[in-house]
Amino acid sequence: MPDLTSVVQEIAEEMRERPDRGEVATYIPELARADPKAFGLVVIDADGQVAAAGDSDVPFSIQSISKVFTLTLALGMVGDRLWRRVGREPSGSPFNSIVQLEYERGIPRNPFINAGAIAVTDLILSRHQPREALGEILRFMQFLAQDSSIAIDEAVAASELRTGFRNAALANFMKAHGVIDNPVEYTLGVYFHHCAIAMTCRQLAEAGRFLAHSGRNPSTGHLVVQPERARRINAVMLTCGHYDGSGEFAFRVGLPGKSGVGGGILAVAPGRASIAVWSPGLDASGNSHLGRIALERLTKRLGWSIFGQ
């Protein structure tokens, strides 16, 4: 077995030199400022050993990666009743498609497409006022990452509030079908804000550790969710975590993961490690181009694919 730290260093160097870096997302104006040369990679193993390389301490907008954590939080609040509002099948469509919603009466396919994550946010909001709901989500991230400095990037949230018409279309469409309970602007407000949480690779890898270890952070001993729930969240990440590129990610990387248009990916090697990678350039499916390549090399060199040695 190769040494974890050297594999991580090696891959970061390989990535640094590549000319192909994907395209930085421009549809949220604030995200377009990201440096396409940035690359960070952090792996935290079962013992808590951290292997980090590149821009591992630069905060970036986690965007859709937040959907994993809002799903976890909402499942804790309402349990499996959540699945009456949101499915758990791959959508076979881009992240922001509305076609599926019309054919399936406003029930989003899964919690990791935008519509599904908005519906999950709405469930959290049903227990709280908007400001409190957002506070709860942020505190949950700080707790998981063991870092109270994690904050929302208000410029990104404001940018998306001004331009998020497609998400407003999705939310209004679900509202018309009774899948959203709260006023659309409240639900969208909380949604845009939790997508705008900024984290570093280090913080993100730490926050994802409970998913790699049967629901418990092995260092703190905190039980976040029951083992079965952790497995199931991992399963949904594997089948649905990369929009219309989920099959490709499973095929190449072989780990449950969730990407965001900010260029981050959280990946989980069950029993082994929590992994966060960041590079702002995206591929055609909206997933980090170098992030995915880095993870493919990592699992191959370490033999970590869940699909076999």
Next chain:
Amino acid sequence: MPDLTSVVQEIAEEMRERPDRGEVATYIPELARADPKAFGLVVIDADGQVAAAGDSDVPFSIQSISKVFTLTLALGMVGDRLWRRVGREPSGSPFNSIVQLEYERGIPRNPFINAGAIAVTDLILSRHQPREALGEILRFMQFLAQDSSIAIDEAVAASELRTGFRNAALANFMKAHGVIDNPVEYTLGVYFHHCAIAMTCRQLAEAGRFLAHSGRNPSTGHLVVQPERARRINAVMLTCGHYDGSGEFAFRVGLPGKSGVGGGILAVAPGRASIAVWSPGLDASGNSHLGRIALERLTKRLGWSIFGQ
């Protein structure tokens, strides 16, 4: 860790008593004759130890499970060029949908929906005459299962040839887009025949062992495919193996698997075991109702989910 044999026996008994048995498929008339009370389960571990229960030696029509093996065979023939003809993303649609084909210029989403498997069959046929192609597929199954008695159920093949209009629509549609090279009736003939292969749970579990063990049958030592290819086939099974119920299967069972409308499911626990289950009654997504429940219990009791303990 509970004893494998007793877990298998236990589950078979639990299944025997359940009143809910799903609905036997009727769209291929010959399949409608299957006994809804039948249930078989076989697990073969890395050491070659066989745990069997129920109707483990009764042959049934493997139907779409054959798609795993024709994919393996075709990848061996044409390599990764295969992926120019067939995608590897979940379809988000039922097994026989034609809508996706129109939107995506005749390229099927993945090799496990009908259209994709027909395109794969056509690739095999491009190297052979129809009769030889079918012979090659059958011999491959006999070789994998180490059992030369495996045969095609001609009555099932004839039944589907008479009624398979929807598959003929898919094949003609792909032919119109240049995705099928051979005469449609040849390709469909070979496709219907390999779906009509009859196997027992014991034979099927044996045939699937290379997928559980990095491409090699650990008892015979035969290398069927390279390790990476085995992992990738497993990945496609996980994301696409159960049509529009693939997410649900991953969520509940947590293993790569492939179902057939004959009521069989082949599942793979990487590094651990190859598993075959059979019960003819299907759920709404066309997957074996009790087969899925049995696998869910098996992975839970043995801690075999690929998504964590």
Next chain:
Amino acid sequence: MPDLTSVVQEIAEEMRERPDRGEVATYIPELARADPKAFGLVVIDADGQVAAAGDSDVPFSIQSISKVFTLTLALGMVGDRLWRRVGREPSGSPFNSIVQLEYERGIPRNPFINAGAIAVTDLILSRHQPREALGEILRFMQFLAQDSSIAIDEAVAASELRTGFRNAALANFMKAHGVIDNPVEYTLGVYFHHCAIAMTCRQLAEAGRFLAHSGRNPSTGHLVVQPERARRINAVMLTCGHYDGSGEFAFRVGLPGKSGVGGGILAVAPGRASIAVWSPGLDASGNSHLGRIALERLTKRLGWSIFGQ
């Protein structure tokens, strides 16, 4: 040729007695109060002779019939540039479908489905402040109907503002594609208000006369639009005026027409007459059930179909 007045009386009586009256629309709560027994019919011929029967002077919510007039107004403002924002093909879909918008990059199929009418309203709004735009639309209706008492039913407008989430989804979706220029809430506000204009059959038939007579009201002599434009608006009404029931209306009635969910229909017999009918109960396609039947009988008895004697 039978006498116009007696044909109109006759049909009104036949309709009064029918037990099948369709279903009053409930999705806008305020509309649900309409009396399912109401029925009004007014025909105004080329000489200005008025044949009226039933509830011909009871105001009702014209709803989507307003789309004919906002289209006329917008064409007068921006000319054929309007067709860059809106198509003129039948949609093959229900009035509020969003699927087509996704496949066609936010360009609505025609100006008579909701999305198309919202885009047309947005064009009017680009020349005016919201309050003025609405005033202009209302004054245009008063001018056409020669009746300054025509007003907006504020309760209906408010009811739709509170519940029109599906229209908000359409508007936001088009905004995301750059098809809507103004703030979504302004455009929707004007749209909901012009749909809430209340008119009687008599007023509506008068307002539609320019369409029957080459763009000119033959009594006042006012030229509203050029003859070619009048013909073209009639053509769009024929192919697209009844949502997914447009083919059926052409097949049975044989006249250009536009229906509204308030139960009104405006129909045009070119060169002959302008016709308004009202009965609140709707058929499965959302068009007035008795209104359509009454028009079918009218054109048959008078030989007015544009498709031949």
Next chain:
Amino acid sequence: MPDLTSVVQEIAEEMRERPDRGEVATYIPELARADPKAFGLVVIDADGQVAAAGDSDVPFSIQSISKVFTLTLALGMVGDRLWRRVGREPSGSPFNSIVQLEYERGIPRNPFINAGAIAVTDLILSRHQPREALGEILRFMQFLAQDSSIAIDEAVAASELRTGFRNAALANFMKAHGVIDNPVEYTLGVYFHHCAIAMTCRQLAEAGRFLAHSGRNPSTGHLVVQPERARRINAVMLTCGHYDGSGEFAFRVGLPGKSGVGGGILAVAPGRASIAVWSPGLDASGNSHLGRIALERLTKRLGWSIFGQ
């Protein structure tokens, strides 16, 4: 009113000089041989006066125009029961789309898209052996056109039989839904052959006269269909006669019409005339480019639009 003969001559000359001639269809190889410079126009008025210009006596493949006549024939055989198998709404889709069939359980939207015409052909075939059915269709065309020399172009029929995979997909899909009664190859064989009938503009205009004159050829006095049926066929032509360009044709030309990919268009001016035009180059919707422009000029100059003067 301008003189009919001089208008027809004038338009033919204008068309002769235009450089934009559309694209000759290539998907049926045999059709690709047509001369893009060809242009013919024939108008036969109520008195039987014939105005002809250009290549009015050159036979061309009528292709989908035959659908008008098979619809007429099938309605005569089975009456309005036909509408249980085929709808009469515009499809909002290209001529050969299969998506709509899947969403609507194999029932084609209207008799003028390929699927609908295949279903209509199948109804005719249910009364006859294939050879007789084809003979009946051909004799019906000869009778209507008063010309027994009309024949099938066997080279075109053979060409389409070899390449018509998309139509085979449509037919098999309908067969799977029970919408096709006869063996698919019989139905397709008759369909491809009636599409391959070759006619001149003169023959076609003569054959369409019953549609312009309440179901009766005013010269022969033959009643082909009842007046109401003639009106209804005209209505379906107007809303569905030009595939996804039907709205555009109604908007610009203002007459019921049916186009074929051979470049012909039959148009009907109710009470006035039957019109046939031919020019092989097609526009993006698959309709004759110059044919449509010629008809637009004709109706404008003669004031023949059904939507008003």
